[in-house]
Amino acid sequence: MVRKMGVYAVLAYVIYGLFFYWYLFYFADTKLPFEYQGSQADPATFLNGRELMLSEEYSKIRNLLFFLSTPFEWLFYFVILLFGLSRVFKRWAESTSKYKLLQTAIYLIWLSFFAFVATFPLSYISYSLSKTYHISTQSFPSWMKDELIDFWINYGTWLIIVPVIYWLMKKSNKRWWLYTWLLSIPFTLFMMFLQPVVIDPLYNDFYPLKNKELETKILTMADKAHIPAKHVFEVNMADKTNSMNAYVTGIGSNARIVLWDTTLDRLSDKQILFIMAHEMCHYVEKHIYFGIAGYLLLSLLGLYLTNRIMEWVIKRWGSELKIPDKKDIRSLPLFLMIISILLFASSPLTNLVSRYEETRADNYAIHMTKDPQAAITSFQELTRSGLSQVNPPLLVKIFRYDHPTMLDRISMLEEYEIKHRNQIK
16 A cells, blocks of 8 residues: 555656646747737847747746646655654654654754755756856855755754644644644744844845945935835845845844845846835835735644644554654654645745735836836846746746736836826827
């Protein structure tokens, strides 16, 4: 039975991978609808032939890697359970220490290490792909350093969370998921507060914007929007990537607007002001706080479903998966697998909400700056620097895009430009 379940799992993953390979490389049509051809949203108007070819190649491979990576994580956890490795990790932990907390820490380090090794090939392929297409400029030692930072941050986070979850399971078999959720609220807010000042600087150096003339323009615009900003932060990304970005991070007094130095190097002041106006909208309309509230609501539902699914799976296949009870630490791979599946299943909804907020931010920015050409050319440069598709396949948009497509964004700006021009006439 165990061997049969393993074969079926691998076969399902192979069929899934072949489906997405066929979908992305042979079925999906990324050509622009006729009415957009020749418009400023048409990549043929701002990318040369080689850039068009590379963007299509790079996007297809990158999208395939995305669709392969998450289910591979599920397969990994399933195999860990099926072949008794979770039981082995627990045995190693118990033979190493007599203290329960240390046993959990040792179990977690073994599980984390095996997960890191199993997913490393896909991570390295993704890194090599971005190097091949000149998106990444990062050296292998630098990339490996970031991977190890990820590993230890994830391990440290789970070292805090997992003992609490399993302690609550033992104290309240039926309502542990509710108590876990209640404790997750202050923990989530605390981590959001720490993100810009503790976690992000582990990866890159942040400092106030060097261009003081540009900073004055941005802060003047922020003052008009009633944003009490004192600094705009710049981060050194040129050693890692050729792509561009800007974002809002953190909450409360630690909230920051951040610009990558690649964005500063490649865009004009007018283009940057449009991007900054876009980011200011997220602050003005409190998108970060709405995002936190949405995340907490989904996590409540997710923990409830996780509890019910774990009980059902263990009742039906507990012996095959070597899990005697959900309160046993050996059930952790099942817990992580279910959480990952639920996150993937909810991504179309969360992406839809995010795209709505990003559309609101684009509208806010264009009405604040009233410079559609600067906005359009900034999106064209973002497309070029990231070799991204202007009109991605539907499933890619649904599962990957938390921003509107460049076709949607540039088309909206063109409509604004035409309407504004007609009003002036």
